[in-house]
Amino acid sequence: MRRTVDEHRAAVAGLLRWSSGYDGAGAEVLPLAAALGRALAGDVAAPVSLPPFANSQMDGYAVHADDLAGRDAFEVADAIPAGSVPPALAPGTAAPIMTGAMLPEGAAAVVPIERADPAQFHSATDRARGPVTVRLPAGIDAGLFVRNAGSDIAEGEAALRAGTLLGPAQLGLLAACGVGEVPVRPRFRVLLLSTGDEVAEPGAPLAPGSIYDANTTLLEAALREAGAEVSRHRLLGDDPAVLRDAFGAIPAGSTHLVLSTGGISQGAYEVVKQALADSSVEFSSVAMQPGGPQAHGTISGIPFLGFPGNPVSAIVSFEMFLRPALHQLTGVPAPRPVLEAVLVDALDSPRAKHQLRRGLYRDGKVALVGGPDSHLLHALAASNCLVHVPEGVAALAPGDRVEVTLMGPVPTDPFAVEDVLVLDEAGTDAAGTG
CATH class of the missing domain: 3.40.980.10 (MoaB/Mog-like domain)
Incomplete structure (x- = not known):
């Protein structure tokens, strides 16, 4: 047949x-560390919102909602490090706040430290001498450099759907949501x-x-x-x-x-x-x-x-x-990337067959690696893609465009391509077998 x-x-x-x-x-429940590369067996809802609370996107000063329009001089309040629960912010004050730290009640914006005068936080020694002030630009927009609670994902929403392939980004999302284990196919x-x-x-x-x-x-x-x-x-x-x-x-x-x-x-x-x-x-x-x-x-x-x-x-x-x-x-594995590339070498192909040559893809070009023979393992090991020559095509010339299926990493070292061209000259066999 x-x-x-x-x-x-x-x-x-x-x-x-x-x-x-x-x-x-028959889903298998695995800890996140063991679930890389697996497909989810069911939907996973976010048990918490991301972020779980409003927090600062920058190192800077938290400013009260009442002070956004006209005030430019502020008394410096207590600093807010990440991981702490700050007291409410009083109007007329600005609190030094670190990236990721919880926004205090009453605050509506964060001014980056680079826009403050002085453009660095006051030291503990300065504050020990008495109240200190900071000048900030007038006319601050509400929400400036604030990450609102649930702005990434809200509690109860589907974080990932069944069938999702779990890569580093997906596992990172689940970890951020506090999910410790997942059902996988x-x-x-x-x-x-x-x-x-x-x-x-x-x-x-x-x-x-x-x-x-x-x-x-x-x-x-x-x-x-x-x-x-x-x-x-x-x-x-x-x-x-x-x-x-x-x-x-x-x-x-x-x-x-x-x-x-x-x-x-x-x-x-x-x-x-x-x-x-x-x-x-x-x-x-x-x-x-x-x-x-x-x-x-x-x-x-x-x-x-x-x-x-x-x-x-x-x-x-x-x-x-x-x-x-x-x-x-x-759902596993993910499909191979299919790209269009410019052919570096000429090739011949049996017109009645779909030929697959081994190649090295880089910077939009593909160089053939070895000949068409099916025993050339050295050439296979040096390649990172399959070069498709469809049925009906008997020959292609340098500069022709071909479809390639990427199977390995793309080299950044130009000498890698030169090595492959040498291998191609040594390994090409125009006859080609099964």
Whole structure:
């Protein structure tokens, strides 16, 4: 079966929506420190107003409402530090007040210390000698540099809505409201396995003809970064019977998704394809490079996705299909930023496929990193975006505008871009594979 990228993205999203059993129910209550990156399971109302009381926005002098129009000379009252409850302010006096300190009763404005004469607070020694005065500009506007109670949010209002992704700003708001713990949606659970007689665990001795398993680490990190809970299955060899037994041993309800890499293409030893030959799993050819071979369906009612075995193909498949589906279903992770950029390099692309090149985006421009091949992990590690070349486009020239999906930080060091251009010259392979 041949699909476009959009068709397969919709198929993966539908599979997770209707077959994963994930509904966000069974909220987990976490302290704020543990809730970063999670999605709220319900609305959270503000238990207090922000600010909870009228306070000063500046270091300066609190001025009584009766004195805003004409008076310019004031007797200095007792200072008001932050955290104190001040006495009422008498007309004709001005109280030194610190940023964030509670506005005294009767005060209606704060004049910054820079506008006072003298432009610094009187010392304790000065005040010990007797009453001191300060001159302030005449004609002070009511509310000047005053933060009114509830001006940010009023008590009882919704501080955050269900489904909100909790980042630093959201957690900071909840902390300011005095909320100590929040209900969050449960994590989406993924069982991750890799296949292939040729793969070995990183850190183990490498036998002749073997390669280290990059896919499990690569996808586990991507899934965890996307907010999923990941279980790793031991590496499986190229025996379809062993793989069928492994699939059959997965307890019902233990995971929302089974994800494998490798064994789904057109080779003679495609173990996943052989093991699932009599299942409802569909093996598709998606018009995408890299990552064309794809599998999706259910195994004993559990959703299953099969990604290609080449590492770059696997992570591109995750970014294009699984990560967006997780966002739609769980609210986590946040969508990747999609930007328009000016292409630095020329490229060729198969006209019948949506090609995804790795690139380094900076200052509105994107330089290609490595060639189109799906094994170039060094180039992947040096990139921060995917460069989209849509179906129907066979070539692009320097200066053409392209769409990029940002996947990493944007460098500020110009030498980083120069290094990537060197890597591109060394790593470009015009042939390109799966």
